[in-house]
Amino acid sequence: MTARNIDGKAFAAGLRARVAAGAAEVTAQAGRKPGLAVVLVGEDPASAVYVRSKGKATVAAGMESFEHRLPADTTQETLEALVDQLNADPAVDGILVQLPLPKHLDESAIITRIDPDKDVDGFHPVNAGRLATGLEGFVPCTPLGCLMLLRDVHGDLTGLDVVVIGRSNIVGKPMAQLLIGDSCTVTVAHSRTRDLPEVVKRADIVVAAVGRAAMVKPEWIKPGATLVDVGINRTEGGLVGDVDPACAEVAGAMTPVPGGVGPMTIAVLLRNTLVSAARRQG
Numbered sequence: 001m002t003a004r005n006i007d008g009k010a011f012a013a014g015l016r017a018r019v020a021a022g023a024a025e026v027t028a029q030a031g032r033k034p035g036l037a038v039v040l041v042g043e044d045p046a047s048a049v050y051v052r053s054k055g056k057a058t059v060a061a062g063m064e065s066f067e068h069r070l071p072a073d074t075t076q077e078t079l080e081a082l083v084d085q086l087n088a089d090p091a092v093d094g095i096l097v098q099l100p101l102p103k104h105l106d107e108s109a110i111i112t113r114i115d116p117d118k119d120v121d122g123f124h125p126v127n128a129g130r131l132a133t134g135l136e137g138f139v140p141c142t143p144l145g146c147l148m149l150l151r152d153v154h155g156d157l158t159g160l161d162v163v164v165i166g167r168s169n170i171v172g173k174p175m176a177q178l179l180i181g182d183s184c185t186v187t188v189a190h191s192r193t194r195d196l197p198e199v200v201k202r203a204d205i206v207v208a209a210v211g212r213a214a215m216v217k218p219e220w221i222k223p224g225a226t227l228v229d230v231g232i233n234r235t236e237g238g239l240v241g242d243v244d245p246a247c248a249e250v251a252g253a254m255t256p257v258p259g260g261v262g263p264m265t266i267a268v269l270l271r272n273t274l275v276s277a278a279r280r281q282g
């Protein structure tokens with residue numbers, strides 16, 4: 001068997017087009033474009049690339065992009081003052097502080113400082129709590145993008161066995177919450193899980209978000225299972241996901257790396273910003 005390719009790039013393009021149409025409507029009604037503020041502290045090259053592509057995608061969707069680049073030695077007070085200013089700015093619907101922050105800064109204090117109703121990353125504890133209790137709020141972009149792809153592949157997810165590998169606040173935990181919300185039976189595996197191959201073998205769907213190149217092996221996969229690969233690992237051989245590409249011989253459907261989950265993250269960020277603008281417009 002060769003797994004069906006889950007084309008995240010094409011799905012993301014469709015989502016971005018729908019967001020652009022929504023943004024045009026909000027702009028016509030509110031008399032201003034939805035606005036996304038992105039804050040980058042320091043010169044990490046990978047973060048700079050992400051921030052640049054977020055800015056470009058925001059403008060392409062007919063939204064306003066506000067970029068704030070601060071030096072690596074920025075103090076906690078300066079960064080918090082900027083967050084306060086963006087919280088108060090009526091032209092800003094979404095605020096994203098690019099992570100990781102330089103080590104001397106208190107990341108958790110910064111995330112908690114963002115107005116939860118402008119927290120389009122969905123990282124604020126209030127939004128994590130809303131997700132966990134089924135209230136409306138912002139959901140982290142990568143897991144929400146994975147859920148959209150899974151719904152597209154499967155339709156109804158009710159009763160499916162899903163194994164999420166990874167327990168981060170950004171992907172693993174919110175992914176599990178979203179899947180519980182769609183009535184899946186969810187197992188969250190991580191670095192301390194005993195007999196991971198045996199756990200994965202039960203899954204109808206595997207979401208891999210660990211950051212270890214090609215760690216999920218074909219022998220672990222139930223034939224016909226769907227594999228969603230969140231990993232982006234830079235190796236000497238180029239970009240590699242967390243799933244061994246040889247799994248395509250066993251799986252029923254699988255996201256490629258690149259071109260799978262990656263393009264969904266920015267598309268969902270734009271979608272969250274549009275939702276915020278529409279909510280704030282009332």
Ligand code: GUN
Nearest residue numbers: 096097098099100121141
């Ligand atoms: N760094 C890597 N991915 C992300 C993301 O989705 N949001 C933020 N804020 N920082 C990141």
